[in-house]
Amino acid sequence: MGKGKVLMAMSGGIDSTMSAILLQEQGYDLVGVTYRTWDSMKESCIAKEKGCCTIDAIMEAKRMAQSLGFEHHIIDFREQFHELVIRNFIDEYMEGRTPNPCVLCNATIKWGKLLEVADQFGCDFIATGHYAQIKEEDGHRYLCAAVDTRKDQTYFLWRIKEEFLARTIFPLGQYTKEEVRRMAKERGYEKLSTKTESQEICFIPNDDYRDFLKNNVDDFEQKSVPGSFVDMQGRKIGTHQGFQNYTIGQRKGLRVAFGEPRYVAGINAKKNVVKLGERDDLYTTTVRAVDCQFTDLEALLKNPKIFARIRYKSPATSATLESDGKKMKLTFDEPVWGVAPGQSVVLYQDGKVVGGGVVKK
Numbered sequence: 001m002g003k004g005k006v007l008m009a010m011s012g013g014i015d016s017t018m019s020a021i022l023l024q025e026q027g028y029d030l031v032g033v034t035y036r037t038w039d040s041m042k043e044s045c046i047a048k049e050k051g052c053c054t055i056d057a058i059m060e061a062k063r064m065a066q067s068l069g070f071e072h073h074i075i076d077f078r079e080q081f082h083e084l085v086i087r088n089f090i091d092e093y094m095e096g097r098t099p100n101p102c103v104l105c106n107a108t109i110k111w112g113k114l115l116e117v118a119d120q121f122g123c124d125f126i127a128t129g130h131y132a133q134i135k136e137e138d139g140h141r142y143l144c145a146a147v148d149t150r151k152d153q154t155y156f157l158w159r160i161k162e163e164f165l166a167r168t169i170f171p172l173g174q175y176t177k178e179e180v181r182r183m184a185k186e187r188g189y190e191k192l193s194t195k196t197e198s199q200e201i202c203f204i205p206n207d208d209y210r211d212f213l214k215n216n217v218d219d220f221e222q223k224s225v226p227g228s229f230v231d232m233q234g235r236k237i238g239t240h241q242g243f244q245n246y247t248i249g250q251r252k253g254l255r256v257a258f259g260e261p262r263y264v265a266g267i268n269a270k271k272n273v274v275k276l277g278e279r280d281d282l283y284t285t286t287v288r289a290v291d292c293q294f295t296d297l298e299a300l301l302k303n304p305k306i307f308a309r310i311r312y313k314s315p316a317t318s319a320t321l322e323s324d325g326k327k328m329k330l331t332f333d334e335p336v337w338g339v340a341p342g343q344s345v346v347l348y349q350d351g352k353v354v355g356g357g358v359v360k361k
Helices: 014-025 043-047 055-068 078-093 101-120 177-186 209-216 297-302
Strands: 005-009 029-036 072-076 125-127 133-137 140-144 227-230 236-240 263-268 273-277 283-294 305-309 317-323 328-337 344-349 352-359
Touching: 005 014, 005 101, 014 029, 014 055, 014 125, 014 177, 029 055, 029 101, 055 072, 078 101, 078 209, 101 125, 236 273, 283 317, 283 344, 297 317, 297 352, 305 328
Parallel strands: 005 029, 005 125, 029 072, 227 273
Antiparallel strands: 133 140, 140 352, 227 236, 263 273, 283 328, 283 352, 305 317, 305 344, 317 328, 344 352
């Protein structure tokens, strides 16, 4: 008897393919699905046709599922993706914030719409090639860091609801990327074992969000107008090309020479003002967040010492949590650099994701 039926989300890459192979070897019955979220041949995507949204990637996923002997379906999520993810991405940048579309996509599309598809196909679980683990403790299911800390993707997954974790399988969470490549090669997939992967946002394949805004915001040139660069005291020190073209921590591309390195330290969208400072001016020990989610806030407040990550590539830093459930304040033991409103801050204890929120100004 099989272990159950799994809806396997496939991108055509090594991680989702090896996840499917491992699940088959463990006795699961699979239904493959690849969702189309973005028309990769539109506008700025023309210049650099690659990534998970391309027709080539979709067809590679279908061919792989067929070679492994299970059915495969292509699901068109473009309308929902535009309404839930792209619209938020545009709105956030046009308000001077720095959004994280992968976090929102995981919560609303991959663990929202995809679960609806799983029900339609009679699947007990969904599975993806993410590097993460799930563990049960004290009556709760926790998202947990992957064995491969360099590939750990829990930062992007923090908004997945606990009840959804009960139907989720992460086959690669206990392996390193090197082990996954080796397992693919051992099973005869040598070409796949050396396949590179994209680190870019799927709908910005040229990795330039400014081009995307220009191509997708009505009257962008009229809305993105020159304004004032000011110093940390609010004194004008130059002219910028529209606040939408800048993000917190940015140093290059300011187009103004100051004689010493200056970094974007703040953005006031209403006044069209961009604040610049020296590197040390971007350090802070206090971060506030809204739209919070916690697995067990009551237990967390009894032991409020946590580790928090303010961006995917930043180290988790020790801090003390205060929260009313909807918003939170973090006081870090050591200053953190370049905190950007709109980005996620994710909380960890003993390798478990215990909560998260969206950084506010």
